[in-house]
Amino acid sequence: MADYLLELQGITKSFSGNRVLDDVTLRVLPGKVHALIGENGAGKSTLMKILMGIYSANAGNIVLDGQQVHIGGPRQALDLGVQMIHQELSPVLDMTIAENVFAGVEETKKCLGIFRIVDRKRMDKEAADALAQVGLHFAPAKRMRELSIAQMQMVEIAKAISRKAKLIVMDEPTSALTEKETDILFDKIRALRDKGVSIIYISHKLEEISEISDMVSILRDGRMIETRPTKGVRREYLISRMVGRELTNFYPKREVPIGEVLFEARGIGWKNRVKDVSFSLRRGEILGVAGLVGAGRSETMSALFGVLRRDAGDVYLNGRKADIKKPSQAVARGMAYITEDRKATGLNLIASIKHNITSVYLRLFTRRRLINEKNEQNAADKYIQMLKIRTESREKRVQLLSGGNQQKVAIAKWLAGDPDIVIMDEPTRGIDVGSKYDIYALMGELAARGKAIIMVSSEMPELMGMADRIMVLADSRVSGFVERKDFNQEKILGLQFV
Amino acid sequence: MKKNAVHLSSLREFVMLIILLIMVGILSLLSPAFARLNNFINIFKQTAINGILAVGMGCVILTGGFDLSVGSIVGLSGVVAALLAQGNTPIIIPILSAIGIGGVAGLLNGTLVSYLGIPAFVVTLGTQNFIRGLAYIISGGRPVFGVSRAYEQIAGMNIFGQVPLLVVYYLVIVAAFAFILQKTVYGRHIYLVGGNAEAARVSGINVKDVKLSVYMIAGLLAGIAGMLLTSRTVSGSPITGSGYELDAIAAVVIGGFSLSGGVGKWYGMLIGALVLSVLSNGLDILGVASYYQYLIKGIIMVGAVYIDVRGRARMQ
Amino acid sequence: MKKNAVHLSSLREFVMLIILLIMVGILSLLSPAFARLNNFINIFKQTAINGILAVGMGCVILTGGFDLSVGSIVGLSGVVAALLAQGNTPIIIPILSAIGIGGVAGLLNGTLVSYLGIPAFVVTLGTQNFIRGLAYIISGGRPVFGVSRAYEQIAGMNIFGQVPLLVVYYLVIVAAFAFILQKTVYGRHIYLVGGNAEAARVSGINVKDVKLSVYMIAGLLAGIAGMLLTSRTVSGSPITGSGYELDAIAAVVIGGFSLSGGVGKWYGMLIGALVLSVLSNGLDILGVASYYQYLIKGIIMVGAVYIDVRGRARMQ
Amino acid sequence: QTETPVFTFCISHMTNAFTVTAAEAMTAAAEAAGAKMTVVEAAQDINKQVSQIEMAVNTSDVIIIEPVSTDGVLAAVSAAMEAGVPVVIFNQAISDPSRASTFCGVSNADLGYMQMKRAIEDMGGSGSVALLLGPLGSDGQLGRSAGYKRAIDETNGAVTIAFEETANWTTEEALVLAENWLQTGIEIDAFVCQNDGMAMGAVKATEDKNLKIKCYGLDATDDALRAVKEGRLELSVSQNTEAQAQASVDSAMKLWAGEEVPSEILAEGLIIDASNVDEFLK
Numbered sequence A: 001m002a003d004y005l006l007e008l009q010g011i012t013k014s015f016s017g018n019r020v021l022d023d024v025t026l027r028v029l030p031g032k033v034h035a036l037i038g039e040n041g042a043g044k045s046t047l048m049k050i051l052m053g054i055y056s057a058n059a060g061n062i063v064l065d066g067q068q069v070h071i072g073g074p075r076q077a078l079d080l081g082v083q084m085i086h087q088e089l090s091p092v093l094d095m096t097i098a099e100n101v102f103a104g105v106e107e108t109k110k111c112l113g114i115f116r117i118v119d120r121k122r123m124d125k126e127a128a129d130a131l132a133q134v135g136l137h138f139a140p141a142k143r144m145r146e147l148s149i150a151q152m153q154m155v156e157i158a159k160a161i162s163r164k165a166k167l168i169v170m171d172e173p174t175s176a177l178t179e180k181e182t183d184i185l186f187d188k189i190r191a192l193r194d195k196g197v198s199i200i201y202i203s204h205k206l207e208e209i210s211e212i213s214d215m216v217s218i219l220r221d222g223r224m225i226e227t228r229p230t231k232g233v234r235r236e237y238l239i240s241r242m243v244g245r246e247l248t249n250f251y252p253k254r255e256v257p258i259g260e261v262l263f264e265a266r267g268i269g270w271k272n273r274v275k276d277v278s279f280s281l282r283r284g285e286i287l288g289v290a291g292l293v294g295a296g297r298s299e300t301m302s303a304l305f306g307v308l309r310r311d312a313g314d315v316y317l318n319g320r321k322a323d324i325k326k327p328s329q330a331v332a333r334g335m336a337y338i339t340e341d342r343k344a345t346g347l348n349l350i351a352s353i354k355h356n357i358t359s360v361y362l363r364l365f366t367r368r369r370l371i372n373e374k375n376e377q378n379a380a381d382k383y384i385q386m387l388k389i390r391t392e393s394r395e396k397r398v399q400l401l402s403g404g405n406q407q408k409v410a411i412a413k414w415l416a417g418d419p420d421i422v423i424m425d426e427p428t429r430g431i432d433v434g435s436k437y438d439i440y441a442l443m444g445e446l447a448a449r450g451k452a453i454i455m456v457s458s459e460m461p462e463l464m465g466m467a468d469r470i471m472v473l474a475d476s477r478v479s480g481f482v483e484r485k486d487f488n489q490e491k492i493l494g495l496q497f498v
Numbered sequence B, C: 001m002k003k004n005a006v007h008l009s010s011l012r013e014f015v016m017l018i019i020l021l022i023m024v025g026i027l028s029l030l031s032p033a034f035a036r037l038n039n040f041i042n043i044f045k046q047t048a049i050n051g052i053l054a055v056g057m058g059c060v061i062l063t064g065g066f067d068l069s070v071g072s073i074v075g076l077s078g079v080v081a082a083l084l085a086q087g088n089t090p091i092i093i094p095i096l097s098a099i100g101i102g103g104v105a106g107l108l109n110g111t112l113v114s115y116l117g118i119p120a121f122v123v124t125l126g127t128q129n130f131i132r133g134l135a136y137i138i139s140g141g142r143p144v145f146g147v148s149r150a151y152e153q154i155a156g157m158n159i160f161g162q163v164p165l166l167v168v169y170y171l172v173i174v175a176a177f178a179f180i181l182q183k184t185v186y187g188r189h190i191y192l193v194g195g196n197a198e199a200a201r202v203s204g205i206n207v208k209d210v211k212l213s214v215y216m217i218a219g220l221l222a223g224i225a226g227m228l229l230t231s232r233t234v235s236g237s238p239i240t241g242s243g244y245e246l247d248a249i250a251a252v253v254i255g256g257f258s259l260s261g262g263v264g265k266w267y268g269m270l271i272g273a274l275v276l277s278v279l280s281n282g283l284d285i286l287g288v289a290s291y292y293q294y295l296i297k298g299i300i301m302v303g304a305v306y307i308d309v310r311g312r313a314r315m316q
Numbered sequence D: 001q002t003e004t005p006v007f008t009f010c011i012s013h014m015t016n017a018f019t020v021t022a023a024e025a026m027t028a029a030a031e032a033a034g035a036k037m038t039v040v041e042a043a044q045d046i047n048k049q050v051s052q053i054e055m056a057v058n059t060s061d062v063i064i065i066e067p068v069s070t071d072g073v074l075a076a077v078s079a080a081m082e083a084g085v086p087v088v089i090f091n092q093a094i095s096d097p098s099r100a101s102t103f104c105g106v107s108n109a110d111l112g113y114m115q116m117k118r119a120i121e122d123m124g125g126s127g128s129v130a131l132l133l134g135p136l137g138s139d140g141q142l143g144r145s146a147g148y149k150r151a152i153d154e155t156n157g158a159v160t161i162a163f164e165e166t167a168n169w170t171t172e173e174a175l176v177l178a179e180n181w182l183q184t185g186i187e188i189d190a191f192v193c194q195n196d197g198m199a200m201g202a203v204k205a206t207e208d209k210n211l212k213i214k215c216y217g218l219d220a221t222d223d224a225l226r227a228v229k230e231g232r233l234e235l236s237v238s239q240n241t242e243a244q245a246q247a248s249v250d251s252a253m254k255l256w257a258g259e260e261v262p263s264e265i266l267a268e269g270l271i272i273d274a275s276n277v278d279e280f281l282k
């Protein structure tokens, strides 16, 4: 069949002798949504970066529209009509939304008949239109820095779909999105598909795969395992092909006794983005936090932890008022905070896995107050194993890990200190099904040991699967609590729109 | 509401301008000689050389780079221009030679930084030495004089009676770069590359070429500055320009540029350079003893930027 | 396999050391005078002052900062030490005063950068001027001589016959900071702050204090350097040290530090400083004419770093 | 014209003993003469000095300039003169002296010649010298080096230059250079240095090595004279700064009053060695 839009033939790629793609072939039909799945570190992003000319393959060909092409850099790929939404967001934070949307494809107009100048008005207008398409209503002149991760993700989506393309690669576009945005995205994808545009869709959310894709390819350890139509395929089957083992129970929720109140927030406020948030948290409890994008969930967590300076309210630990104005005080009192944005606030990207894992509780790895290399190595190895972080060496720079593996490091660094209260903001962002299971199991174990967990998540199934109670935020306020026994999707969604 | 926000935000951008105006106000009160028109012209004249360098430096810094070699380029191109501007040689020859030298030097810097991936600090420190050495060798270590009257006129002439051409060149260059940075696609790309080089690359921007080009710009402008300085001082000396790179960096940083790139407006380069020369000029006119000038300059520099940083933060 | 990887990776770190050794080898072949033991001692003596500054600068740069004031601190503390080291004053008085001045200056820098949030470049350029002004005022602009014999001995004395105390101080300081950076929690925090300050803050590290402290370190070490330089030259001059900040930055950057912070090893500071002084010493001994020294220094500096950058990339 | 004359003294920098002494002497002389004197320094930057001269045209009756560069100020000097503000050049002649009202100073070449001549005599007419120079391309360096060359050329090759290099007027750079040169084992009979600060560096290097090599300084700073007294430094050359300053202020007063002044008033250099050092030690 020669009517494939894209053929990646026999792609092989090694990084310093470490083979991450081994003779991978992927064929994409025109006007189809082609899902690409695989565990963290399987090589999905790398394959797509080769398509975009960001990496060059050690072997293999790229055939587009029946013609073998050489793609030496992103420019060529873009010119060939291949767009990509990158997994690791790459906005230019100090520039405006419009400037980001039009980066590299600036609109120009004639000025004085000789100069071509940027047509700011037109770009602002078109950017606003593109944003409106995905349900964002920001001024195009707003700075990217002022957006939340999810909003930036939506801008990236708007950017990719507003451009002329015959193929759009979407590398985990929904990892930071709630269902509402995901629905908007899917509508767009369907519209594009109907116009004959092909989509390569990478995600760890398998429900999405069955919902949106026509074909699915499974990558494992850098090898292409299988490509097949999505229709009729069972989720369990995909998982077993991806992970190499059966997985039936997705949410290993453990019933543990709920103990006394460990943590309490009363009337927390920060600017007008967090208003009068109060709740309590008991030992053994997993408190889920739900809300729409921009509801102020992340900011509430940051205010609790002292990352943002609260301007109202207090926190209580074991019934006593705790002076937590900055993160160091929170950490000293046994709190941990896995932040939403691993790149900006979670990881030291230029440092090794080992140094990241030991970075919070460094004192635990000292002997006679000096850093003990052996202890550090042991801790690093322990978490690399426990969370299945895929890497050749504990000394590897975190920057060079796959997105999901980076997220695991961001989690590991907080687990290393055995904290009492763990705040997790989108903890499983970008993590594959298998590893998610491990992380849920870990949460259960923490709860069983009398710890308390706050889990902010945009994935409703995850919240409903793991939480004992869900706090819903809407428009910067608490709009309600739902007990596990009363969990029901409509009810929670309803509260989000208060 | 929206209008108001825009209003405030543009005010915020101009905190340093306000500080500059306050400085001018205070100095005018303290000394009538300061407030004379021809002193203001003087100040612009005095700013021109550093100001031109600051424009080039600004472009480099916007991409997250650094150029320590511009002072040496001023020295070399000045010497060469002086050697060629003797007797009846048409002045276009020294002019083009000086600019050409700047361009070649900039190309060298740009290639080493951008294509060979050597850190900008090392590259430009190396070429600073190298180019200074060339200036010494070419001039035999001596200042070159005997520059022709015509050449002297390049920077020396006034137009409209009072306005020195030197100032005109400076303002034209600032205007040109205001245009380039604000209005052209290339200008946008400079900001994108400095803001996030990786993002720029995946957006299809040729990051290497943009980086190369800003060193070219810095070099060309340094060549022009050297040529103008030779005309202004009617001589070219191989030691001229040492330390100018730091003044240029100081100007743009005071003007609100971030050394990590991507942040800075064209008028920041202008205002920053003016702040420095108003301060020098004012303190000289007031007759402040030179040792105390160091103290005062240090304090005002830090103080002004502090107010600027605070002021911007407040208005957010 | 794994062992091999470790092996290669540590080799990679030492590319600059290999370059240094090759330089020493070539210079030894070219001049027997270079290869003498007491010339090597000489080189260490000549590295000491810049080397000590480079250690402080290295700490600042690891956090992503910048310190342009260390040269001025050398000048001020040197002048004060010289003024206090006259006649029979116990030498502890000038020693502690110099170090104290360095500490206060560092505290000032650190507070302005860390707590007031003013960009490091501006702060330290400001204090560079301010402190230099103080040095001029205190000394009246003249060098201070008449330092006591006992004071001269601080840096001038040899131990074990041949080894100058100056070199001992230097190596002790390097060893101390090798230890601090590698083995202590504080040292690790310096790297974490430089790698991602916001992540470090969220991880409970007191980022402001870490940043403040590195400027303190740079200041204290500059105070010590000023004190030692006064002893070595038996005089203190208010202009002493100008430009030393750039040499110190050059040393650490050549030693593999990244100006954006978080990257650099202790031995990089040592090797970088040695590269610079071996080059100077070698060219002086070979009697290379000064103009050509500029050329050669420029080329070798860029070349060495290029090989280093390439070499590291290759071995990955 | 105003009651009290207003003078501006544009000095190249104020960072060594000579310039500081010059500024002080100038201020003192002006005060004695009943004039107001503003001193501005250019931090050795020619562009800055030109700007300062342009500024002084607006603010003063007479401008006294110690040039950063003897050529670089020419245009500014002409402009001042054309604007009717007389200009006194201090210490170093500009390359076209006719452009200014007068020159009160010394000849750097003569100072260098004088110093080198004595060094050659002390060596017995032949030997090899090491030269520590001011910043390359600066007028002090060029003039003094020209004087050295003249004296050395007169020996018809009996005196050779073993090393020459700039130490940028500083003690510590001079110390490092001298250490490196002494390391080579190449014979050095004398260190001839273009200022006293560098001479003190050379003295230190020779003393550290327990060598007896004569060192020659220039500027006659207090400490250099003390070293001369102690026999560590052979001699220093005084350029009679106070006399130059006095002559400049006298000329400025006359120019202000509209009187004629001679086009050049030269001060004589003076060698200060063990034989006469006591007269000059304060």
Ligand SMILES: Nc1ncnc2c1ncn2[C@@H]1O[C@H](COP(=O)(O)OP(=O)(O)OP(=O)(O)O)[C@@H](O)[C@H]1O
Residues within 6 Å of the ligand: A015, A016, A020, A038, A039, A040, A041, A042, A043, A044, A045, A046, A047, A087, A390, A391, A400, A401, A402, A403, A404, A405, A430, A432
């Ligand atoms: N530049 C690089 N240098 C070294 N190794 C790399 C580099 N980029 C990727 N790798 C390695 O290649 C492997 C595949 O990474 P890739 O990002 O393609 O995974 P992925 O399938 O996208 O995973 P995820 O689901 O976590 O995003 C990983 O083990 C990663 O560590």
Ligand SMILES: Nc1ncnc2c1ncn2[C@@H]1O[C@H](COP(=O)(O)OP(=O)(O)OP(=O)(O)O)[C@@H](O)[C@H]1O
Residues within 6 Å of the ligand: A146, A147, A148, A149, A150, A151, A176, A273, A291, A292, A293, A294, A295, A296, A297, A298, A299, A300, A340, A458
């Ligand atoms: N209406 C708005 N006006 C201005 N800024 C907004 C608005 N909505 C959201 N933001 C920005 O978005 C962020 C708030 O989202 P936050 O991260 O607190 O919400 P969230 O509920 O965690 O949602 P997300 O899923 O996006 O993380 C802030 O950075 C805020 O500045």
Ligand SMILES: [Mg+2]
Residues within 6 Å of the ligand: A044, A045, A046, A087, A171, A402, A403, A404
């Ligand atoms: Mg990926």
Ligand SMILES: [Mg+2]
Residues within 6 Å of the ligand: A148, A297, A298, A299, A340, A425
């Ligand atoms: Mg959030």
